[in-house]
Amino acid sequence: MAPKTIIDKIWEQHKVHGEEGKPDLIYIDLHLIHEVTSPQAFEGLRLNGRKVRRPDLTYATMDHNVPTADKNKINDKIAHKQMATLEKNCQEFGIELADIHHPDQGIVHVIGPELGLTQPGKTIVCGDSHTSTHGAFGALAFGIGTSEVEHVLATQTLWQSKPKTMEVKVNGKLAPGVAAKDLILAVIEKFGIGVGTGYVMEYTGEAIRSLSMEERMTVCNMSIEAGAKAGLISPDDVTISYLKGRRHVPSGEAFDQVAARWQSLASDEGASYDKTIEIDASEIEPQVTWGTNPSMGSSINGNVPYPDQFESQSERESIQRALDYMGLEPGTPINEIEVDYVFIGSCTNSRLSDLRAAAEIVKGKTVHSGVTAIVVPGSQTVKLLAEQEGLNTIFINAGFEWRESGCSMCLAMNEDIVPPGKRCASTSNRNFEGRQGNGSRTHLVSPAMAAGAAIEGKFTDVRNFQAALA
Amino acid sequence: MEPIKQFSGTVCPLDRSNVDTDQIIPKQFLKRIERTGFGQFLFYHWRLDEEGKENEAFVLNKKQYKDASILVAGNNFGCGSSREHAPWALLDYGFRVVIAPSFADIFYNNCLKNGILPISLSEEQVGELLHTAEGKQTELFVDLEQQKVTNNNGFSAEFQIDPYWKQMLLNGWDEISLTLTLDEQITKFEKSAMVKG
Numbered sequence: 001m002a003p004k005t006i007i008d009k010i011w012e013q014h015k016v017h018g019e020e021g022k023p024d025l026i027y028i029d030l031h032l033i034h035e036v037t038s039p040q041a042f043e044g045l046r047l048n049g050r051k052v053r054r055p056d057l058t059y060a061t062m063d064h065n066v067p068t069a070d071k072n073k074i075n076d077k078i079a080h081k082q083m084a085t086l087e088k089n090c091q092e093f094g095i096e097l098a099d100i101h102h103p104d105q106g107i108v109h110v111i112g113p114e115l116g117l118t119q120p121g122k123t124i125v126c127g128d129s130h131t132s133t134h135g136a137f138g139a140l141a142f143g144i145g146t147s148e149v150e151h152v153l154a155t156q157t158l159w160q161s162k163p164k165t166m167e168v169k170v171n172g173k174l175a176p177g178v179a180a181k182d183l184i185l186a187v188i189e190k191f192g193i194g195v196g197t198g199y200v201m202e203y204t205g206e207a208i209r210s211l212s213m214e215e216r217m218t219v220c221n222m223s224i225e226a227g228a229k230a231g232l233i234s235p236d237d238v239t240i241s242y243l244k245g246r247r248h249v250p251s252g253e254a255f256d257q258v259a260a261r262w263q264s265l266a267s268d269e270g271a272s273y274d275k276t277i278e279i280d281a282s283e284i285e286p287q288v289t290w291g292t293n294p295s296m297g298s299s300i301n302g303n304v305p306y307p308d309q310f311e312s313q314s315e316r317e318s319i320q321r322a323l324d325y326m327g328l329e330p331g332t333p334i335n336e337i338e339v340d341y342v343f344i345g346s347c348t349n350s351r352l353s354d355l356r357a358a359a360e361i362v363k364g365k366t367v368h369s370g371v372t373a374i375v376v377p378g379s380q381t382v383k384l385l386a387e388q389e390g391l392n393t394i395f396i397n398a399g400f401e402w403r404e405s406g407c408s409m410c411l412a413m414n415e416d417i418v419p420p421g422k423r424c425a426s427t428s429n430r431n432f433e434g435r436q437g438n439g440s441r442t443h444l445v446s447p448a449m450a451a452g453a454a455i456e457g458k459f460t461d462v463r464n465f466q467a468a469l470a
Numbered sequence: 471m472e473p474i475k476q477f478s479g480t481v482c483p484l485d486r487s488n489v490d491t492d493q494i495i496p497k498q499f500l501k502r503i504e505r506t507g508f509g510q511f512l513f514y515h516w517r518l519d520e521e522g523k524e525n526e527a528f529v530l531n532k533k534q535y536k537d538a539s540i541l542v543a544g545n546n547f548g549c550g551s552s553r554e555h556a557p558w559a560l561l562d563y564g565f566r567v568v569i570a571p572s573f574a575d576i577f578y579n580n581c582l583k584n585g586i587l588p589i590s591l592s593e594e595q596v597g598e599l600l601h602t603a604e605g606k607q608t609e610l611f612v613d614l615e616q617q618k619v620t621n622n623n624g625f626s627a628e629f630q631i632d633p634y635w636k637q638m639l640l641n642g643w644d645e646i647s648l649t650l651t652l653d654e655q656i657t658k659f660e661k662s663a664m665v666k667g
Binding site: 013016017021022023025027036037039040043048053064066076078079081082085127128129142143145146147148150151154155156157161193194197198224227229249269293314318411412413420430432433434435438461 | 485486487488490492493496497498500501502503504505515518537544545546549550551553554557572573574575576579580583584600632633636645646649650652655656659660
């Protein structure tokens with residue numbers, strides 16, 4: 001048999017129906033739902049008298065617009081209505097919901113893996129583009145629009161044309177002090193935000209194999225920022241040991257059976273991809289974005305570029321527009337850019353290991369005067385575990401705010417907003433104009449780099465901190 | 471959704487690449503629970519200044535483009551967030567066709583589900599359309615059946631579209647109803663694959 005990629009294998013196992021000249025009808029194993037992109041889908045079901053086909057394969061939480069300062073104070077009436085609507089919809093259609101007061105509540109892409117709902121070989125969708133996060137487990141996971149949410153609710157399937165496959169080969173090893181976030185930012189900086197359009201990316205290579213599950217989630221999470229439909233990593237022992245013992249994962253003998261099946265999903269030796277791109281991990285340095293899309297980035301030791309450096313007129317214009325928006329002069333060293341806000345959180349970097357990495361830098365130090373710094377754990381479980389090991393105390397003693405779980409300042413749909421003209425070092429995934437608040441200026445970084453910026457009041461090579469600790 | 475077969479309309483040239491869905495509709499407007507009424511928020515922070523007054527320099531506010539129903543833009547249009555509020559806002563504002571060299575995948579799909587026709591043309595062709603429409607009112611004719619875009623000045627370009635989606639758009643079909651005709655097959659699949667909750 002010809003060698004196959006994991007993408008081919010999952011596709012074949014989920015094809016319900018296929019005809020010449022039509023997309024395939026693909027079965028969906030797990031549908032995750034949140035309050036912002038689902039109300040219109042449920043309304044559509046009601047208008048047509050339809051049911052949810054598989055409530056047992058559907059799981060809901062509230063994350064996008066929940067308050068993080070005090071769960072009991074929902075000041076935004078429209079946000080409150082959206083949450084109440086989700087609650088009502090879940091009740092009416094029999095869907096399990098981790099609401100704002102539930103111990104399992106959290107960012108949908110943090111809790112799926114945490115609960116063991118996310119598993120290798122599954123097809124997973126959610127009305128959120130960062131659904132690619134779940135690909136870290138060797139699942140085919142992608143974001144969908146609300147019409148598709150309605151389609152999945154009603155039929156548990158989606159019409160999909162088989163995407164092209166791309167191998168993203170990350171050779172060598174990451175240097176000490178360089179994070180998974182730096183890796184994925186470097187990939188996007190090198191290949192651009194459109195490189196993955198029409199493709200599912202599979203990350204391979206030595207550097208990827210050495211990543212923990214949480215680091216793999218950070219990498220897969222930002223696949224959409226490279227334009228890819230999904231990003232995934234073939235399962236291995238790291239995947240299996242992460243999943244063992246989780247609530248929705250079988251136990252005992254059944255686990256051994258399922259684990260063997262998961263391992264067999266990995267891409268076969270010699271499988272071919274429609275395209276391959278490569279990067280050397282050992283050359284990657286800590287990254288900071290300076291512009292208004294995730295490819296506009298640099299190493300911490302670089303400078304803000306001059307628009308003249310770019311070839312095409314349209315590129316020069318877009319760089320100039322980005323610099324005007326960001327309030328940055330060409331040639332400015334990245335490590336001289338001062339920050340007003342620091343946000344540690346989001347589906348990219350709000351897991352326990354992210355908080356540990358930031359706490360290690362922060363421990364015994366003080367947030368720079370004039371800087372507002374917040375930590376928003378990805379879920380109630382992450383929050384609890386972090387508190388059990390005292391991370392909250394480290395952050396609070398340094399002058400950080402320690403919040404409840406949610407999407408928070410990543411997209412600023414709740415009250416966690418960066419004011420106009422203010423500059424934020426953020427561990428999130430998008431630095432688009434106005435993303436963290438109208439007129440806000442976002443610089444994407446790793447948790448350790450964000451922590452360093454909070455202490456110094458400007459971007460700094462976090463490896464210097466780490467060297468001092470060693 | 472409303473079928474779309476042949477369509478003619480005024481072009482609005484938005485000469486920017488990588489227009490993300492956060493720009494098409496900013497997040498503060500995603501809290502509604504209806505599908506309608508999003509047009510007023512389209513390109514909100516580009517269209518309006520901080521006091522809510524129209525920004526005259528922005529292309530949608532220029533009088534020659536006020537009634538535009540065909541948006542022409544740079545590559546990777548609709549990147550970023552999966553929010554379907556972006557096509558809802560475009561549609562509600564009056565756009566039925568978007569032309570660009572390339573589209574982000576989720577946005578492209580979201581357009582198809584709402585009766586907006588996304589057309590991918592070459593960089594040169596899009597460049598020509600942007601150039602022709604610069605500063606003046608120009609019309610374009612779109613024929614989905616023939617997969618062709620033309621104007622009165624001799625511009626003519628063919629475009630590709632998946633035959634399945636073409637049929638859906640031409641007929642304005644409800645996709646869920648069509649899928650439910652395969653109900654038996656889905657049930658059979660569930661039994662054979664033993665899909666577990």
